[in-house]
Amino acid sequence: MRNRKILLSENEIPDKWYNIMADMPNKPLPPLNPGTMEPIGPEALAPLFPMALIEQEVSPEKWIEIPDEVRDIYTLWRPTPLYRAYGLEKVLDTPAKIYYKYEGGSPSGSHKPNTAVPQAYYSAKEGVKKITTETGAGQWGSALSFACNHFGMECDVYMVKVSYDSKPYRKIMMNTWGANVYASPTDRTEAGRKILAEHPDSPGSLGIAISEAIEMAAGDPETKYALGSVLNHVKLHQTIIGQEAVVQMEKAGDMPDIVIAPFGGGSNFAGLSFPFLQKNFTEGTKIRCIASEPASCPKLTRGVFRYDFGDTIGMTPLLPMYTLGHNFVPAPIHAGGLRYHGAGVIVSQLLKDGLIEAASHNNPEVFEAGITFARAEGIIPAPEATHGIATAVAEAKKCKEEGVSKTILFNLCGHGNFDMKAYQDYFEGKIEDHELTTDEINASLAELTTPEID
Amino acid sequence: MRNRKILLSENEIPDKWYNIMADMPNKPLPPLNPGTMEPIGPEALAPLFPMALIEQEVSPEKWIEIPDEVRDIYTLWRPTPLYRAYGLEKVLDTPAKIYYKYEGGSPSGSHKPNTAVPQAYYSAKEGVKKITTETGAGQWGSALSFACNHFGMECDVYMVKVSYDSKPYRKIMMNTWGANVYASPTDRTEAGRKILAEHPDSPGSLGIAISEAIEMAAGDPETKYALGSVLNHVKLHQTIIGQEAVVQMEKAGDMPDIVIAPFGGGSNFAGLSFPFLQKNFTEGTKIRCIASEPASCPKLTRGVFRYDFGDTIGMTPLLPMYTLGHNFVPAPIHAGGLRYHGAGVIVSQLLKDGLIEAASHNNPEVFEAGITFARAEGIIPAPEATHGIATAVAEAKKCKEEGVSKTILFNLCGHGNFDMKAYQDYFEGKIEDHELTTDEINASLAELTTPEID
Numbered sequence: 001m002r003n004r005k006i007l008l009s010e011n012e013i014p015d016k017w018y019n020i021m022a023d024m025p026n027k028p029l030p031p032l033n034p035g036t037m038e039p040i041g042p043e044a045l046a047p048l049f050p051m052a053l054i055e056q057e058v059s060p061e062k063w064i065e066i067p068d069e070v071r072d073i074y075t076l077w078r079p080t081p082l083y084r085a086y087g088l089e090k091v092l093d094t095p096a097k098i099y100y101k102y103e104g105g106s107p108s109g110s111h112k113p114n115t116a117v118p119q120a121y122y123s124a125k126e127g128v129k130k131i132t133t134e135t136g137a138g139q140w141g142s143a144l145s146f147a148c149n150h151f152g153m154e155c156d157v158y159m160v161k162v163s164y165d166s167k168p169y170r171k172i173m174m175n176t177w178g179a180n181v182y183a184s185p186t187d188r189t190e191a192g193r194k195i196l197a198e199h200p201d202s203p204g205s206l207g208i209a210i211s212e213a214i215e216m217a218a219g220d221p222e223t224k225y226a227l228g229s230v231l232n233h234v235k236l237h238q239t240i241i242g243q244e245a246v247v248q249m250e251k252a253g254d255m256p257d258i259v260i261a262p263f264g265g266g267s268n269f270a271g272l273s274f275p276f277l278q279k280n281f282t283e284g285t286k287i288r289c290i291a292s293e294p295a296s297c298p299k300l301t302r303g304v305f306r307y308d309f310g311d312t313i314g315m316t317p318l319l320p321m322y323t324l325g326h327n328f329v330p331a332p333i334h335a336g337g338l339r340y341h342g343a344g345v346i347v348s349q350l351l352k353d354g355l356i357e358a359a360s361h362n363n364p365e366v367f368e369a370g371i372t373f374a375r376a377e378g379i380i381p382a383p384e385a386t387h388g389i390a391t392a393v394a395e396a397k398k399c400k401e402e403g404v405s406k407t408i409l410f411n412l413c414g415h416g417n418f419d420m421k422a423y424q425d426y427f428e429g430k431i432e433d434h435e436l437t438t439d440e441i442n443a444s445l446a447e448l449t450t451p452e453i454d
Numbered sequence: 455m456r457n458r459k460i461l462l463s464e465n466e467i468p469d470k471w472y473n474i475m476a477d478m479p480n481k482p483l484p485p486l487n488p489g490t491m492e493p494i495g496p497e498a499l500a501p502l503f504p505m506a507l508i509e510q511e512v513s514p515e516k517w518i519e520i521p522d523e524v525r526d527i528y529t530l531w532r533p534t535p536l537y538r539a540y541g542l543e544k545v546l547d548t549p550a551k552i553y554y555k556y557e558g559g560s561p562s563g564s565h566k567p568n569t570a571v572p573q574a575y576y577s578a579k580e581g582v583k584k585i586t587t588e589t590g591a592g593q594w595g596s597a598l599s600f601a602c603n604h605f606g607m608e609c610d611v612y613m614v615k616v617s618y619d620s621k622p623y624r625k626i627m628m629n630t631w632g633a634n635v636y637a638s639p640t641d642r643t644e645a646g647r648k649i650l651a652e653h654p655d656s657p658g659s660l661g662i663a664i665s666e667a668i669e670m671a672a673g674d675p676e677t678k679y680a681l682g683s684v685l686n687h688v689k690l691h692q693t694i695i696g697q698e699a700v701v702q703m704e705k706a707g708d709m710p711d712i713v714i715a716p717f718g719g720g721s722n723f724a725g726l727s728f729p730f731l732q733k734n735f736t737e738g739t740k741i742r743c744i745a746s747e748p749a750s751c752p753k754l755t756r757g758v759f760r761y762d763f764g765d766t767i768g769m770t771p772l773l774p775m776y777t778l779g780h781n782f783v784p785a786p787i788h789a790g791g792l793r794y795h796g797a798g799v800i801v802s803q804l805l806k807d808g809l810i811e812a813a814s815h816n817n818p819e820v821f822e823a824g825i826t827f828a829r830a831e832g833i834i835p836a837p838e839a840t841h842g843i844a845t846a847v848a849e850a851k852k853c854k855e856e857g858v859s860k861t862i863l864f865n866l867c868g869h870g871n872f873d874m875k876a877y878q879d880y881f882e883g884k885i886e887d888h889e890l891t892t893d894e895i896n897a898s899l900a901e902l903t904t905p906e907i908d
Binding site (some may be wrong): 071146169371 | 457461464522525530531563600629630632825828832834871877881
């Protein structure tokens with residue numbers, strides 16, 4: 001009988017996270033204070049994050065030890081399986097070998113707990129009593145709810161009101177793990193009250209929810225704030241995905257030519273690809289790493305590399321990133337986790353230096369890929385995950401056209417059990433293209449007054 | 455680091471199903487033709503089921519080989535992990551050791567594909583083009599949709615209308631795997647048209663949906679019908695759960711004193727417990743096997759052992775079973791998979807002979823157990839699965855009271871991702887008790903005119 005899965009034992013869960021900063025030929029430029037335009041140091045983050053995470057955010061160390069308490073919780077779902085996609089290969093009739101790493105077996109159904117757990121752990125260790133955060137589609141809020149519950153901390157989730165109303169199951173999931181979920185904008189914060197005074201029926205936005213969560217954390221010394229992507233320490237935690245995958249590919253007697261992952265803020269892509277990039281840096285391999293983004297939010301393929309705010313309202317430091325402009329409002333695609341105007345600074349620098357690639361796919365294309373996958377492999381993917389599948393399918397088809405066999409690995413970052421409405425919309429012909437015109441992108445970028453980068 | 459999971463490799467997936475009929479001291483009584491009251495033979499099943507499954511239904515062989523094609527599909531999610539429930543043990547502060555076998559990692563999220571896949575396989579092999587079935591909550595319909603798609607057959611699912619309307623995500627899941635889902639009663643069948651003529655707004659019932667699915671299969675030689683529990687061959691297929699668990703317990707250096715599983719028609723319980731009963735039969739162990747049923751549908755703990763129909767309408771042969779009467783209508787609890795008036799014949803005989811036990815739990819109790827579990831172990835259980843958890847919690851508490859350490863194993867048969875409405879109802883105080891009075895049970899049983907058993 002052929003082997004479909006490559007499994008690892010619990011003692012093969014990595015004991016260190018990989019910090020790619022140590023190996024990057026060009027380090028990212030520093031964040032700037034938007035008032036003075038001077039570089040800012042880590043101390044600026046102290047009101048919001050525990051010290052251990054701030055240290056990780058700026059650490060030059062190549063390997064950072066994973067605490068035993070974190071590894072113990074990881075064993076609830078890790079190591080995750082690596083699959084050979086025999087079913088998909090057969091449907092595509094491709095000479096390519098396709099593998100996928102499946103992160104949907106975690107309690108909340110995606111890769112997000114990989115960082116939620118250490119973030120909660122370090123906070124609890126430093127005496128934090130409550131963590132606040134924002135969530136859009138609900139993946140990140142669910143993961144943090146689960147993690148906070150495990151360490152006996154309160155968790156307050158500000159959920160974008162339109163998602164709160166349309167995705168009640170995600171809200172109940174968070175409640176089940178003991179979290180408080182508020183439809184943002186709320187009347188609990190200055191920011192929320194201000195919005196409600198002007199727009200009593202506001203549907204909310206990720207920008208507003210971030211403002212509310214930050215305000216509640218900044219005003220209380222026993223409360224901290226947590227973010228699910230973009231930042232360096234978040235990417236760092238996710239590298240356990242790729243570290244496991246390297247070992248699993250070796251056990252399969254194979255190694256990918258192409259590594260693919262969906263791209264929102266960067267942690268999903270970083271998680272799988274950075275340990276393979278390490279091989280490129282230190283062993284001279286030439287593994288292509290491709291970030292898959294929606295054509296409706298194409299910061300990597302059609303954005304510019306310059307300083308910009310990390311949030312919509314302009315509360316964060318200025319970061320050197322690929323961006324569509326912080327005022328850019330992505331179309332309401334179902335892949336809520338990919339609706340972000342910019343890219344984390346590490347990934348941006350890697351793309352600028354030509355060390356990684358990016359691809360974009362329109363919305364009907366990703367759902368076609370997702371349904372093909374579900375029928376061939378069983379698992380129904382989250383809308384975010386379908387973007388990585390679409391890139392893998394495109395590369396596998398290219399192999400067929402060119403008559404070459406390549407080895408492709410992608411990150412199946414989560415299941416779609418909470419996203420069936422998206423599939424219903426597809427079957428009812430309601431999934432629209434949303435590809436942007438050049439004029440639309442130029443209009444958004446023209447609004448930017450933040451510093452350019454040579 | 456302590457090990458939380460006991461994993462097996464793919465080549466440890468069992469290559470035979472275990473047929474407990476071979477080891478039972480008293481074989482079940484034969485099914486009767488309700489017209490003649492004479493025993494019926496397997497040929498009566500031929501219009502509805504493929505021959506290979508009919509042979510399994512009546513086979514005296516102890517071991518039945520699993521086809522390689524079936525084992526290959528099993529590798530999409532099997533072997534399933536066995537967990538040591540360290541988190542639950544800690545919360546309960548019990549000297550008991552608690553383990554659970556987790557079947558929720560399958561594509562449709564429960565143990566149902568274990569039998570859906572071989573049922574589809576044998577049908578396809580015998581030239582069947584379409585399989586019809588009914589589904590209530592949607593677990594079985596989802597599993598069969600996935601399996602039929604894999605073997606290139608059509609799948610028509612008659613979904614009870616009230617579930618069709620209230621659980622749209624399950625319907626979309628079936629569509630995603632290519633199945634046709636109809637809100638039953640439909641105007642596609644005689645049975646459905648008859649109901650609609652009398653009750654145009656009928657909410658449907660499992661009984662009506664069964665009638666529709668059987669009618670469509672009986673009238674077309676290229677169409678067969680499939681059932682997700684109750685029958686012997688369904689129980690047989692599920693024994694891979696327990697076979698894996700026996701090996702995993704041995705690898706853990708442990709063996710359960712008590713084995714627990716939720717009980718609807720019997721396949722969930724049979725799947726985990728029969729391979730442990732085999733040890734009792736052949737090795738003289740005294741492993742207690744407990745079936746967990748809802749207090750609102752207590753056929754094992756408060757029903758009678760007599761001949762009764764397997765369906766509500768009275769279309770099936772008469773079966774020797776524990777029953778509340780085929781007209782019994784269980785309260786609308788969220789654990790839809792446990793709302794069945796009777797018990798499969800093998801399990802009924804085992805209970806009659808005192809070889810297994812049964813326990814019942816009221817509705818708020820199971821949700822309390824489910825939430826305790828979700829917070830301690832991460833996974834949010836399906837409402838059906840919470841019944842097994844409730845029995846495990848009760849036994850673990852007894853261990854604490856008595857100051858003894860026992861080893862408890864239960865079947866966590868599925869996740870609750872599609873059942874979050876049930877948890878919402880719990881948080882909103884809407885989960886009612888539904889425990890039956892003796893008068894209510896006697897009233898239902900008084901209606902029975904089917905043959906009694908000495």
